[in-house]
Amino acid sequence: MGVTSLLARWASTCVHVLIVEVPGWDESRMLLEAELDRRGWRIALSPADADLLAVCGMPGVELRTASDLLWNQLPGPRTRVSVTTPVTLSALLDAAVAHLGDDSRQRNDAWVRSHPVADKDPTADAGEHESMVHDGMSTEDADHGGMEHGDMDHGGMDMPMPGGIPLAGGGDDRDGLEMDVLHVPLGPVLPHWPPGLVVDCVLQGDVIVSAEARVLEASSPEEVPTTAVTDAADKRRRIVRLCDDAAKLLALAGWQTAAQTARRLRDDELLGVDITDHVAALDRLRRRVERSMLLRWSLKGIYLGEIGVGARADTGTAPPENLASVDIRHHLIGWLREAAFLAGTSSGVQPPETSGADPAREAQDALAALPELLRGADLGTARLLIAGLGLDTAALAQTHEGTHD
Amino acid sequence: MTEPIVQVSPGWAVLAPLGLLLFALAGAGLNGALVARSVGRPLRSGARAPIAEVARLLRQRRQVTIAADVLLWRIGAGGLVVVATLKILVIPLGPWTLADLDVGVVWFNTMDVMIWALFWLVGWGANSAHALVGGYRFLSLAVSYELPLMFALITPAVAARSLRVGDVVAAQQDLWFVIWMPVAFLIFCGSVIAFSSWGPFATAVGSDIAGGLLTDVSGVDRLLILTGRYAVLTAGAAFAVPLFLGGGAGPLLPDWLWMIVKTALVLAAFVAIRYRVPTIRPDRFAEVAWIIVLPAALLQVLVVAIIVMGS
Numbered sequence: 213m214g215v216t217s218l219l220a221r222w223a224s225t226c227v228h229v230l231i232v233e234v235p236g237w238d239e240s241r242m243l244l245e246a247e248l249d250r251r252g253w254r255i256a257l258s259p260a261d262a263d264l265l266a267v268c269g270m271p272g273v274e275l276r277t278a279s280d281l282l283w284n285q286l287p288g289p290r291t292r293v294s295v296t297t298p299v300t301l302s303a304l305l306d307a308a309v310a311h312l313g314d315d316s317r318q319r320n321d322a323w324v325r326s327h328p329v330a331d332k333d334p335t336a337d338a339g340e341h342e343s344m345v346h347d348g349m350s351t352e353d354a355d356h357g358g359m360e361h362g363d364m365d366h367g368g369m370d371m372p373m374p375g376g377i378p379l380a381g382g383g384d385d386r387d388g389l390e391m392d393v394l395h396v397p398l399g400p401v402l403p404h405w406p407p408g409l410v411v412d413c414v415l416q417g418d419v420i421v422s423a424e425a426r427v428l429e430a431s432s433p434e435e436v437p438t439t440a441v442t443d444a445a446d447k448r449r450r451i452v453r454l455c456d457d458a459a460k461l462l463a464l465a466g467w468q469t470a471a472q473t474a475r476r477l478r479d480d481e482l483l484g485v486d487i488t489d490h491v492a493a494l495d496r497l498r499r500r501v502e503r504s505m506l507l508r509w510s511l512k513g514i515y516l517g518e519i520g521v522g523a524r525a526d527t528g529t530a531p532p533e534n535l536a537s538v539d540i541r542h543h544l545i546g547w548l549r550e551a552a553f554l555a556g557t558s559s560g561v562q563p564p565e566t567s568g569a570d571p572a573r574e575a576q577d578a579l580a581a582l583p584e585l586l587r588g589a590d591l592g593t594a595r596l597l598i599a600g601l602g603l604d605t606a607a608l609a610q611t612h613e614g615t616h617d
Numbered sequence: 618m619t620e621p622i623v624q625v626s627p628g629w630a631v632l633a634p635l636g637l638l639l640f641a642l643a644g645a646g647l648n649g650a651l652v653a654r655s656v657g658r659p660l661r662s663g664a665r666a667p668i669a670e671v672a673r674l675l676r677q678r679r680q681v682t683i684a685a686d687v688l689l690w691r692i693g694a695g696g697l698v699v700v701a702t703l704k705i706l707v708i709p710l711g712p713w714t715l716a717d718l719d720v721g722v723v724w725f726n727t728m729d730v731m732i733w734a735l736f737w738l739v740g741w742g743a744n745s746a747h748a749l750v751g752g753y754r755f756l757s758l759a760v761s762y763e764l765p766l767m768f769a770l771i772t773p774a775v776a777a778r779s780l781r782v783g784d785v786v787a788a789q790q791d792l793w794f795v796i797w798m799p800v801a802f803l804i805f806c807g808s809v810i811a812f813s814s815w816g817p818f819a820t821a822v823g824s825d826i827a828g829g830l831l832t833d834v835s836g837v838d839r840l841l842i843l844t845g846r847y848a849v850l851t852a853g854a855a856f857a858v859p860l861f862l863g864g865g866a867g868p869l870l871p872d873w874l875w876m877i878v879k880t881a882l883v884l885a886a887f888v889a890i891r892y893r894v895p896t897i898r899p900d901r902f903a904e905v906a907w908i909i910v911l912p913a914a915l916l917q918v919l920v921v922a923i924i925v926m927g928s
Contacts, residue, residue, distance in 0.1 A: 216676075218672075219675055220672075220676065222668060222672035223669060223672040223673035223676050225662075225665075225666075226666055226669040226670055226673060227673075228673070249656040249657070249658075250658075252656070252658050252662055252663070257824050257827050257828035257832070258747070258827040258831070258832045258833065260680060260831075260832060260833045260835040260839075261828060261831065261835070261839070263673070263677075287677050287678045287679065287680040287835040287836060288677070288678045289676060289677065289678075322678060376683065377683060377684060396746045402827055403824040403825075403827060404824060404825070415746065417750075417753060418753055418754070462895075463824060464824065464825045465895045465896060466817065466819070466820070466823060466824075466894075466895050466896025467892075467894065467895035468891075468892030468893075469655060469892050469893050470895075472655045472892075476657070504895065506895050506897070507895045509901065510895050510896060510897065510898055510901065512901075590900065591750055591825065591826055592754075592820065592825050592826070592898060595825040595826075596825075
């Protein structure tokens with residue numbers, strides 16, 4: 213009693229949370245992240261690291277399947293919450309802690325998980341498949357959502373299949389050497405990843421041979437909160453989004469302190485803290501990013517080509533002469549500059565770029581360009597490229613709604 | 618001036634891992650405090666975070682992936698703390714040492730090559746794409762840092778004309794080696810950060826591959842790996858002291874206490890750098906390591922050798 217409850221109490225002060233973000237619910241995710249920071253909790257990088265699965269928004273069928281699969285990969289003690297409104301967030305997390313600390317319930321949960329056949333599922337093969345998914349924790353195809361579970365498992369029957377997974381086939385890599393070929397879906401749940409995006413990759417080593425991109429949607433497009441969770445004005449929302457994109461890219465570049473600064477600016481903006489000193493803070497961050505030689509060197513030569521460059525024209529700087537030579541570091545600096553510019557204008561002025569650019573079209577172009585962009589890139593570069601796109605998957609969901617009408 | 622190094626009875630060896638773990642805990646506490654400061658929480662709560670983390674991981678169930686190579690996976694996870702402990706055996710604490718090997722410097726180098734295998738096993742054993750990519754990344758980084766590290770280790774030994782760590786300390790009576798071999802010192806520190814998969818060299822456990830080596834590790838396995846990383850970082854910091862920072866030399870305090878103080882300072886510097894710089898990507902680093910860092914290390918050995926021959 214004494215030791216276990218003591219451990220439970222200590223453990224409850226740093227819960228690790230795996231966040232599943234549904235397209236269109238980014239503000240819920242940001243509010244959750246801000247609350248986690250306040251509590252000193254950590255964001256889990258993978259399900260094996262998580263105690264709490266937090267689904268932000270109302271997922272569609274596929275995304276719900278993915279999050280259920282992730283739920284099965286949480287080692288336990290575990291609990292899950294669904295975050296849709298900021299009002300109850302704190303109470304929700306308090307309840308989650310109580311559930312995590314409840315030893316008897318957690319033991320019960322562990323027992324049920326280790327006896328999957330004892331569930332009231334009558335059909336034998338369904339039960340078998342169920343147990344396979346249960347155990348299918350992050351093998352290469354089940355990793356992070358494992359959307360391609362089915363077609364991976366039932367290939368070549370004559371090959372040895374350890375654990376029901378066929379061995380990887382070989383293929384010539386870019387240097388003409390034979391190398392294993394793995395089929396790995398990236399997403400829909402990864403740290404600093406556009407919500408709902410799935411990139412089905414064929415990998416050799418850590419190099420992407422080919423890729424296909426798709427987006428898993430929210431439950432129904434009408435339910436996407438177009439007016440959003442907070443009542444921030446459009447301009448503010450744009451600043452929040454720019455800061456969020458910058459924070460993601462900085463985090464992927466491994467620069468934690470700068471990413472944290474960007475996140476804090478984002479949270480202040482989201483919660484409506486006084487806007488005047490934000491211009492200075494955003495400028496400071498931008499100059500810091502511009503000055504860093506290491507970041508320049510690390511991101512050098514990672515180009516997005518023409519994608520997404522056009523929209524950023526009117527932020528008080530001359531457009532670069534050669535668009536193709538704009539690497540993602542320039543995008544990052546452009547985002548921070550635009551955010552500072554928007555924060556600096558008086559509240560009546562409309563943000564300049566909303567007049568011309570259509571976010572949905574832009575996002576669709578970016579999604580269509582992804583396979584070509586990622587081919588031949590290693591995973592690290594691919595992640596930076598995707599983050600550099602600043603892909604707005606919620607806007608994609610809205611165009612989908614448009615085509616349905 | 619300093620008394621010769623004495624080899625103490627092996628019974629004292631039980632204290633070695635204990636001291637190492639205390640240092641590792643202190644390092645993790647400092648790290649927690651720095652994280653807490655960055656999110657605007659009280660430092661004290663951050664400093665306690667490692668204890669909460671230990672409790673959390675002890676409560677967590679350890680899970681296994683499909684067709685995982687469990688034996689190799691666990692060897693990789695458990696091995697880091699062992700290797701770190703073996704590393705510090707040859708480090709003299711003031712006048713005492715646990716193993717007064719006449720090839721102490723090489724011993725340290727051997728142990729850090731072991732880390733290659735351990736991190737690779739962690740990446741391999743999980744049978745998961747992200748962990749495997751983490752393993753690849755560590756190895757490609759290792760190919761870049763290992764040779765410069767070897768030459769950085771050899772430099773003080775050349776100056777001391779001995780591979781015995783005690784002799785290296787004794788040779789710094791007049792002047793600490795860090796003063797006249799700064800390049801070797803910097804390369805050594807960089808390599809320690811790299812073989813601990815730490816800070817700018819932490820691509821093998823990067824968030825872009827969902828934690829890489831750590832993607833599928835949970836419960837006590839994760840605890841062992843995280844502790845092991847702090848332990849090898851501590852061992853590296855501790856080895857920098859006899860090699861470059863004059864060992865236990867210093868005013869007022871006894872030698873053994875100076876060892877501890879200096880180790881703590883170096884470790885604190887390593888921890889502090891963790892989040893402050895962007896990641897150095899292994900593929901980019903390879904070029905720099907072989908074209909700039911390795912020749913610089915060789916040049917440093919050459920300069921030191923000429924000075925030693927001349928004196």
